Amino acid sequence: METFANLADGFAIALTWNNLWLALLGCFLGTIMGALPGLGPSNGVAILIPLAFTMGLGATPSLILLTSVYYGAMYGGRISSILLNIPGDEPAMMTCLDGHPMAKKGLAGEALSLSGIASFVGAFLATWGLILLAPQLVKIALLFGPAEYFALFALAFMTLGGVSSTNQAKSAFAAALGLGLAMIGVDTQTGVPRFTFGEVHLYDGLDFLVAIVGLFALSEVFIFLEERHGSAEADAKKLTIGRLYPPASMIKQTAPTMLRTSVLGFIAGVLPGAGASLGSFISYSFEKRLVDKENTFGTGDPRGVAAPEAGNNAAAGGALVPMLALGVPGSGTTAVLLAVLLSLNITPGPLLFTQNPDVVWGLIAALFIANFMLLALNIPMVGLFTRVLLVPPRILMPIVAMVSFVGIYGISGSTFDLLVMIGFGVMGWVLRKLDVPLVPIILGTLLGNAMENNLRRAITIDNGNWWTLIDSPLTIILWSIAIIGFILPIVVGRRVKAKMRRDEEGAIQD
Amino acid sequence: MSDRIFGVVGLLLAIGFAVAALNIEESFLSDAVGPSGFPLIVAAVLGLSSIVIAIKPDAAPHWPSLGRLAELLAAVVMMVLYAELLPVAGFVIATAVAAAYLSWRLGSGILASVLTGVGSSVGIYVIFHLIFGLSLATGPLGF
Numbered sequence: 236m237e238t239f240a241n242l243a244d245g246f247a248i249a250l251t252w253n254n255l256w257l258a259l260l261g262c263f264l265g266t267i268m269g270a271l272p273g274l275g276p277s278n279g280v281a282i283l284i285p286l287a288f289t290m291g292l293g294a295t296p297s298l299i300l301l302t303s304v305y306y307g308a309m310y311g312g313r314i315s316s317i318l319l320n321i322p323g324d325e326p327a328m329m330t331c332l333d334g335h336p337m338a339k340k341g342l343a344g345e346a347l348s349l350s351g352i353a354s355f356v357g358a359f360l361a362t363w364g365l366i367l368l369a370p371q372l373v374k375i376a377l378l379f380g381p382a383e384y385f386a387l388f389a390l391a392f393m394t395l396g397g398v399s400s401t402n403q404a405k406s407a408f409a410a411a412l413g414l415g416l417a418m419i420g421v422d423t424q425t426g427v428p429r430f431t432f433g434e435v436h437l438y439d440g441l442d443f444l445v446a447i448v449g450l451f452a453l454s455e456v457f458i459f460l461e462e463r464h465g466s467a468e469a470d471a472k473k474l475t476i477g478r479l480y481p482p483a484s485m486i487k488q489t490a491p492t493m494l495r496t497s498v499l500g501f502i503a504g505v506l507p508g509a510g511a512s513l514g515s516f517i518s519y520s521f522e523k524r525l526v527d528k529e530n531t532f533g534t535g536d537p538r539g540v541a542a543p544e545a546g547n548n549a550a551a552g553g554a555l556v557p558m559l560a561l562g563v564p565g566s567g568t569t570a571v572l573l574a575v576l577l578s579l580n581i582t583p584g585p586l587l588f589t590q591n592p593d594v595v596w597g598l599i600a601a602l603f604i605a606n607f608m609l610l611a612l613n614i615p616m617v618g619l620f621t622r623v624l625l626v627p628p629r630i631l632m633p634i635v636a637m638v639s640f641v642g643i644y645g646i647s648g649s650t651f652d653l654l655v656m657i658g659f660g661v662m663g664w665v666l667r668k669l670d671v672p673l674v675p676i677i678l679g680t681l682l683g684n685a686m687e688n689n690l691r692r693a694i695t696i697d698n699g700n701w702w703t704l705i706d707s708p709l710t711i712i713l714w715s716i717a718i719i720g721f722i723l724p725i726v727v728g729r730r731v732k733a734k735m736r737r738d739e740e741g742a743i744q745d
Numbered sequence: 746m747s748d749r750i751f752g753v754v755g756l757l758l759a760i761g762f763a764v765a766a767l768n769i770e771e772s773f774l775s776d777a778v779g780p781s782g783f784p785l786i787v788a789a790v791l792g793l794s795s796i797v798i799a800i801k802p803d804a805a806p807h808w809p810s811l812g813r814l815a816e817l818l819a820a821v822v823m824m825v826l827y828a829e830l831l832p833v834a835g836f837v838i839a840t841a842v843a844a845a846y847l848s849w850r851l852g853s854g855i856l857a858s859v860l861t862g863v864g865s866s867v868g869i870y871v872i873f874h875l876i877f878g879l880s881l882a883t884g885p886l887g888f
Binding site for chain 2: 290404405407410411412414415422425427456460461628630636640641644645654660664668690694
């Protein structure tokens with residue numbers, strides 16, 4: 236009952252004209268960013284963070300704007316998957332498999348609207364999951380001391396690589412690199428400068444927003460410059476959208492699929508390190524095994540469109556659970572959202588629910604509102620977004636680059652930060668080439684200081700005894716999960732990831 | 746081969762990081778772990794993972810040809826110039842030039858890239874500065 240009272244308070248916060256307008260703006264921008272290949276949810280949220288700050292928005296309105304972008308991008312990714320057979324963002328990869336064949340059969344409109352409904356169902360159920368699960372997780376997290384938190388952070392890093400990379404050594408490298416970057420600046424506990432090389436600008440530490448925008452947005456510009464992508468314009472024009480509402484029989488046929496995959500996607504989202512890409516992948520393969528009796532998956536089966544879309548949107552909601560309740564994000568975009576919270580001086584984690592209930596519940600209410608807005612934007616108005624797809628990268632990418640510069644310059648007004656951002660852009664490009672995942676780097680820069688503080692606190696409390704780190708049953712459980720999570724992908728993960736790759740390549744070659 | 750070089754570079758980075766961590770001057774305030782404890786753990790993870798990467802390399806990535814690399818380098822130089830000249834030339838002019846350059850290198854014609862540059866520069870100026878009130882670099886001409 237308490238939950239419903241909280242939720243009602245949340246709606247009271249979210250239902251102001253200002254916040255509704257921000258949610259609508261976020262949904263709209265998010266859908267565009269999701270739809271455009273090369274601008275994913277993490278990029279999209281990253282380049283908008285500075286905007287939210289400079290608009291002078293408070294914590295709740297900023298979060299409403301940016302999580303609407305996040306949900307919107309998850310919706311938008313499917314549009315280019317279906318029409319162009321190019322995933323608009325990574326989680327939309329699996330939607331290509333059946334979405335594009337459906338469009339080729341002249342059912343583009345049906346595929347778009349059906350996937351819109353599936354996205355809605357997934358996101359809607361996941362938001363309920365968030366409401367029910369997050370407070371329970373908070374109760375557990377309140378038992379955590381510094382040693383448990385240190386173990387939890389380690390768990391987050393060790394499990395993150397499982398899905399985002401085929402090579403665990405590379406994800407460990409990325410995490411260590413991020414943690415190392417976070418060490419730059421004046422040590423908060425003793426006041427000595429570390430790794431600053433006498434550069435005064437570095438005494439405050441690296442601004443993680445600079446790192447995020449550089450690594451995600453600028454490296455994307457470099458990738459486009461390198462490959463000079465052919466434009467996808469020609470294809471989209473050939474496909475006619477057709478009717479914008481799926482027949483009732485199609486909805487009936489896909490309803491059980493949507494419900495099953497929403498649950499599956501949500502679970503995948505909550506698990507650390509998994510995120511939306513895994514959610515859509517698991518959903519698709521599970522449904523394929525379960526209902527694909529006539530081998531119609533991959534040839535334009537509506538269920539093959541509904542499954543990954545419900546799955547990835549449910550996972551997007553699920554990924555918010557650990558981010559809000561524990562302060563440990565499980566995916567790239569939730570890491571970026573964590574950056575937003577940290578920049579607003581809000582510490583996520585169990586105390587967030589007691590200290591800033593207005594932020595949490597306002598955000599959750601906004602998610603519901605955004606979800607309905609997205610359904611409205613994505614079904615009748617999907618034609619608008621398909622036109623956006625016609626913007627070629629040679630016009631889009633300069634704008635992305637310039638907005639990145641503007642955003643960072645707007646926060647600090649310093650040329651030094653811009654140069655650091657360019658440095659991160661180059662580094663991001665090289666690391667992407669080498670198949671090193673970028674998300675652990677971001678997570679490392681975000682969580683590095685908190686992780687170190689917890690370590691030092693735990694050991695100081697126990698008078699310098701390092702064994703205190705594995706002294707309680709909770710820490711032992713967390714460390715065991717962390718170690719299993721790190722080793723298991725070395726054994727199993729390679730197969731799963733290889734299969735994902737194969738499916739993806741198959742989809743693009745078709 | 747790429748991964749072997751990468752691993753060696755990573756290892757050097759880890760060693761450098763560890764050396765820098767050991768050289769952190771001690772403060773009169775101190776705790777049980779000290780300011781260099783955690784960085785040393787990080788350096789160890791960095792070093793170990795680099796060694797594994799060097800010993801068990803993945804297949805080499807597809808590196809761009811020299812021409813494309815020069816292209817990327819030119820873009821980086823352009824961006825650095827942009828960052829340095831932004832406070833001098835003012836936002837609108839600097840951004841128009843930079844965006845036009847990028848658009849041209851991504852395959853637009855001369856006219857189209859000039860239009861893209863001017864369009865995105867003025868567009869960003871209007872939306873971010875005039876509407877949202879973001880402070881942008883001001884040049885000699887006042888914009």
